[in-house]
Amino acid sequence: MHLDIWLLLGATLVLCAIIAVRLSHKAGLPTLLAYMGLGLLIGESGPTHIQFDDVELAETLGLAALVLILAEGGVTTSWRHVRPSVPAALVVSTIGTLISIIVVGLAAMWLVGLDWRPAFLLAAVLAPTDAAAVFSVLRRLPLPSRLSGLLEAESGFNDAPVVIIVVTLSAHSGVPNLTELLGVMLYELIAGGIIGFAIGWLGAQGLRRIALPASGLYPIAVLSLSVGSYGAASLLHSSGFLAVYVSALVLGNARLPHRPATRGFAEGVGWLAQIGLFVMLGLLASPSELPAQIVPALVVGFVLLLIARPVSIVVSTIGFKLSWGEKMFASWAGLRGAVPIVLATIPMVEHVESADRLFAIVFNIVVVFTLLQGPTLPLAARLCRLKSDEQTRELDVEAAPLEELHADLLEVRIPLDSMLNGVEIFELRLPHGASVTLIVRNGSSFVPEPTTPLQAGDTLLVVTTASVREATERRLRAVSRKGRLAGWFGETGA
Template sequence: MEYLSSESVMLVGSILLIAGVLIGKSSYRIGLPILLIFLLVGMGFGTDGAGIQFSDMHTAQSIGMVALCIILFSGGMGTKISAIRPVIMPGIALSTAGVLMTAFITGGFIWLLSGMEWTNIHFAFLPSLLLAATMSSTDSASVFGILGSQKVAMRNNLRPLLELESGSNDPMAYMLTIILIETITMGSELSGWSVIWQLSLQFGIGGLMGVAMGKTTSRLIAFYRTWGNAKGAGEDPSQATAMISIMILGAVFLTFSATTALAGNGYLAVYICGILLGNERLPNHRGISKFMDGMTWLMQIVVFLMLGLLVNPHEMLDVAAVSLLIGVFMIAIGRPLSVFLSLAPFRGITLRSKLWVSWVGLRGAVPIIFATYPVVENVQGAGEIFNIVFFVTLLSLLIQGTSVISSARKLDLIDTDAAPEEDFGVELADELPTSLHTIELSERELTKGNTLREMSLPKGSLVMMVKRGGRYMVPNGTLKLVPGDRLLVIQEDVTPDSRHA
């Protein structure tokens, strides 16, 4: 076997990254998800393309595990508790019962296909269920990437619902995949009580560890900031932000590994830890978020390029017909059926909302990463499972990924009246008892006059900046305001002490 030198690996890696970024820039013009572009670039440079040989499933699984930890943590950090509070129960229903139903409904369909003479797959019931389980969760990287790149507001709390589901359903799919692999390799029967016990144990330990590590990391950050007293307080802010970001990254991997060692679900723990830290008052929250966003994009790009290199497209052709049937079934029947059944108890969710959530069941890197587990464990038919999962993922990204926003428009679920959130690139220190808000002016706000001195701003508020088109202006009392102007307002937070001041 011929090994590449370190310099050659760096050369190939740098070319892949640069090519992926440049080609990915065009994704906005042609309407393809940017992560699909990276997947296709990886395939183009792989065995059936430029000829780069990469087939190490163990390495791919390890890199995928690291990447998924960072992606889930970053997704958790970007999740505001105030936003998901109204949709916590529907989100949990989708990420637990929804995943189970998707796995069993799709697994049953795959098993029926396997019994037909004209198909070229022949899976027993448990391997059929395993194949479905690897694809049973929506992919957080794909969902976060598409929703994050499209600056649109959704009605009916759909955006936080979808982000909560996609960020929290990977643990269930992971647990199902591991349980089924253990059952198949050990030659035992699938026990309902055993599955319930393992799921409860992993969810319980994972949840507790996520909360514990979130609080512990928050205290570590507070300790770091005060360590050394006056000398510590005088640390360069950019250095402090960098060090705290690195410490948080270490806490992510510690959370995952410690939870896994305790037989809990590390992915769930990482996601919960991210939610807790994201809703804490962290020093230079923006800088830390930017660091994690950069790490998340890097991990997503690396994983999609790596998975593109890992697959051999000519092998997918052997299972293309049956993969197409499975993919269409998941998109048109399996996902919608599981969504409607999971959300049946929640009467407040409209039919149009359920239809859209059913459609946006994107598959991405996570199912492919989970499909490497049967290969590593030498499960019979694991190669076919991997190729089918890869094909279904491509189909999902091509069909569903390109129609996320257009389907929302057709169902009239985009809130055109909501002004996009914007902070003008300004961030306040968390120690200050103030907050920033934006106001977009309409005729109604200007009925009493078109200057700041004539506007009725809340007590303790001050307009810092005005944005008009592409211009930014520092206002004074005589600046003439017009409808469409956006105001950046700093407001004093109301506390019990400030009320009596």
């Protein structure tokens, strides 16, 4: 095809995918189903008859897309939100993952008749929850913060140990040395986490001190640092997936200039990576081979959903303050998506026995159980009697550095549910060196008086010296959460 035809086809696919986002959002489904459907539609069995069977290229592009999706997940995840759940998430994504692999692997051997190697490869491939699916569905549900934080952090952490297991099982025909495997896994996870944190922290320090000539360069720098951490960790034989998520988490929660713009850019890149990834996986699948693996997929899928996932959640959350309702919901909310399908290409590249069959089983499981779990999550939350404990949502604050003045310009948008509504300017009690210089209200701007009351929907321009910028942001957040008497309630805005 000519370039113009490819560009037209690509643009049309992206626009169709964007429309599919709206439709899947209303249905409560992860968008991956629509994207993979587009891939199947234009694939070998569709009207365009596009042939795509390069497994090695699919593996490479798939892993690259997962890196971008994890980077987007880290940048857009609130550390304040997930911090209390990180210890539980680490246990679930390691010990819980191993429990799930053992249960599903044994079931695949006994019930499906697979040999031990493809059986445990199948179990490992299916073990991780999918970050894109979790972020796109669960962030719309009113869940307790410790539960939603657990599920978000788990989806960011659990790719790393699973990749190690899948690569090891795919590369070795014999039984791997379990002690050696656990040692390698421990090293790769610890080293990957350290590398990701170091790159994220150093990058944040540098971006705070360097005035870039254009605001659009900050998002590019953040994403480049996150992706670069994957490469650095991989070169040092450690977990690149954990490194990219940790570095993106650090950078996304650092007080950098143009944070909303950075998050918006990361979300756009993440969406584009999802669209390309799922369409490619739909192209890679052979519709004629999928029906033959429906029954094995249903057997393995129900074992995973009804036995392996609940057991892994219950066992790995012992000692953590989760109610039985939260544990049951976490069991049902273990959404699978692109990650298992991408991981299923690794055995195909290594020419593992029954690799094509494993890919078909995994593809069927992802489609069928996404259709089953996605739309029923709101019902599951109600049955488990879960509700959000989140308070007023965070202010959207963007900092634009004014280097020559050694000052910052903060752009503060007051949300509808903020307790800043009705507070007068003097009641903000901003630190010395900070001042509200302009208010934009209903399309008009004006300079406020000390007694000017703020309103929901206002946009404030606050000029502050660099030394008190963080204190100013904390004070604004505190008043937004607790009102003019925030200090009396012990609210610090941290």
